[in-house]
Amino acid sequence: MLKKSNRITTKFQFNLVRKYGIRHYLDFFQVNVLKPNNYEGPARVGFVVPNSIHKAAAKRNRVKRLLRESVRNRLTKLPENTWYVVSPNQKILKKTYEEIDSQINQFVQKISITR
Template sequence: MGPLSFPKSRRITRSSEFRSVYQSGVRVTSRYFAAFCLPLEGEGLPSRFGFTVPRALGKAVLRNRIKRRMREAVRNQINTAPGNWAIVFNPRRSVLEAPFEDLRREVGRILERCKLS
């Protein structure tokens, strides 16, 4: 994969992984997202990211669009992400009207706040 990809090795995909981040992670909120940050065991591991969109935000087409935008915003910031973290992003309803640049900026802020927690 090229430098502009978001490799599957950097994604959280299993429900057990999501559950552990939700149960043990620190909640960080922003205007467009609630994120759960959990330090990973081990040294030098890259951060992994997960995305969940509740059905309340709309039908599948809209939820998939939201996930694509969130993935792209994270992909743009992936090199600045702190290492050894599992981070799950949950969008808020305000994400529907948000310009992409605002989403990208909010993701950067969340990554910084996860480093500090």
């Protein structure tokens, strides 16, 4: 579980990132990235797993757990003062933790370079 200071928690924050953030597309998910003007603090991450991914809540929750754990392990490498919203697609259901983790790692490296 991510610390509260590292989570996007309100609907307003999610909508802000999804509307004004820059989209990055990877194989299993999309990441919206926003650097708010009036925010100074640690990187904050939110996860959106819609019903279109799978009808069963257990499958959607598994996807969220895998994504959260992978991001938590790389949180220190994410640039500060930035918000991220991760939205997976259906391909993620058949992937293992290692495959998801490598995609997250690839994204973090890409973001670190483009600071």
